[in-house]
Amino acid sequence: MTGELTGRLTDLGYALGWRAVRAAPAGLAGGLFRAGADLAARRDGAGARQLRANLARVLTHAGPAPTDGQLDAVVAQGLRSYARYWCEAFRLPAMDPVALHDAVDPTVAGVEHLDRALTEGRGVVAALTHSGNWDVAGAWLVQALRRRGEPATFVTVAERLHPESLYRRFVGYRESLGFEVLPADGGARTVATLAARLRANRVVCLVADRELTGGGIEVDLCGEPARLPGGPAQLARHTGAALLPFGGWFTAGGWGLRFHPPIEVPAGPGGPAVRAATQALAEVFAVELAAHPADWHMLQPVWSADRAAAPVAQAAR
Template identity: 45%
Template sequence: MGPYRLGWAAVARLPVWPARALFFLVAEVVRRQRGAGVRQLHANLAQVTGAPPDSAEVRRLARLGVHSYLRYWRELFQLSRVRPPVIFERLDRLPVSGRGAILALPHSGNWDLAGAALAELGHPITTVGQRLRPEALYQRFVAARAAVGIEVLPVDEPRRTVPALGRRLAEGGVVCLLADRDVTGAGLPVRLLGRATTMPAGPARLALSTGAALIPVSLWYSGRDLRVHLHEEIAAPPAAGRRAQATAMTQALADVFTDAIRRHPQDWHVLQPVWPPAVLHPGGDQPEHGERAGERRQPEHPVPDP
């Protein structure tokens, strides 16, 4: 058994309170070290709040954000035996007539916990996942999610994954896609939290090609609970052409995400660039992430980041 699986297994067996104490300490260490990810979190939260990255408000939210992020990992490692309460709001917005649903959500709260709770209510879900290295770690993630009713399809195998998503939706299934960060450079232009960027095209294009309902979802922690709100379906507008329709639907997603993130910024777990660096730092240093202003990664696959 490799070190990753050993660590995962050890945390999974910890009682709740020791695990909370351990991850609290880890979060404090991560926060105080101010590595590249934490500095990027400050930059992202500055965009959310409109305050400077080193302001007291951003520092406060970043501290809470690091702890929320480590809480996600603790809950994931213990998902097979410990389930914090999940409270769904407007679950009635899921289609009931055999029509498929695409739940599009930002990297907020704990999407794995929400997926497990949804599966427990009789709605097993399908999602996509980036292939991690080493392969054993990726397979551990796939197995852990499968054990709680979450099917993970590989994001780097689009010829297999895209048709499989279509079949799940045709069967009336639920597909969950994280949709606030474009990792491929092939996304659609939007304004997110007041700034121009791109977001994955997959949710909107999949809805248009299958007729499934596109439903934005927001997640946040409320004390010990995870709250999950299903927003109104985003319908295809009467636009000329599929690309125009997909762009309008993706902008509608961005608008919902903007409101949700501003309401609960401390639970938005994005430690990577979301906007072009020149937008985040119009007069200051650029974040250290290996991209120059205006550069985007080359497209790798047509489905969104999990």
């Protein structure tokens, strides 16, 4: 009963957030979320400690190992960035989608890779990390596809949250932005739908920096073993779609987005080909994380050493 009550309260909290934060002045809402992030940094709970461990690996791989003070500062920035994501998520359904597209569009780099794949009729698997605001990126993509004359939606996959009402709330939120959302636990039906969409020259967006099933592909990520989902590479191999790594981050007054050149999935047996493409994806992710470490909102274990020590936590994002 305690778990059921906790779930109901969590769902209620998100419902109130979408109503209250949307109605509050932007400056007030942003200030409250930043204050909450600063409090979380001072409390140094489990999520903040895991973020610290994750960012320490990213920063050490990218350059000299950070001092404790430098790492403290990046973690504090990271929690503020995560808070900004949630503040924007609660306000996003009330934003003008056309105006949002026009604000984001000048900052999008590498869009020629997306255009080329769609022009060739290949379909696109966009693989991304939990960085910046991917909901904003998705809202931009919906409008960009509409202006290309393509179906004004793309497909993504959502983790099954508890309670079910919270899961439905998040699915409804993203569907309101124009996303087609499939359940991550949908098994063969979800995979078949993704493949069908790609063969129809559609875009599939998959967050690919955290393996949830206990399986995945072992890769070298920032110099240490980690497991990433093999689904993006497997879908690209199976359908011939372009596999495009995608990066997102915050700027002072907006958002930065980047499509990287396509990763070629090698010919040959499926297992080695998928492993090679997933490793190539990890190498692009490492570059993106090093460029914008504070905007990586990863408060859960990613690297194998951490995953062995603690179960993977479920997150609403």
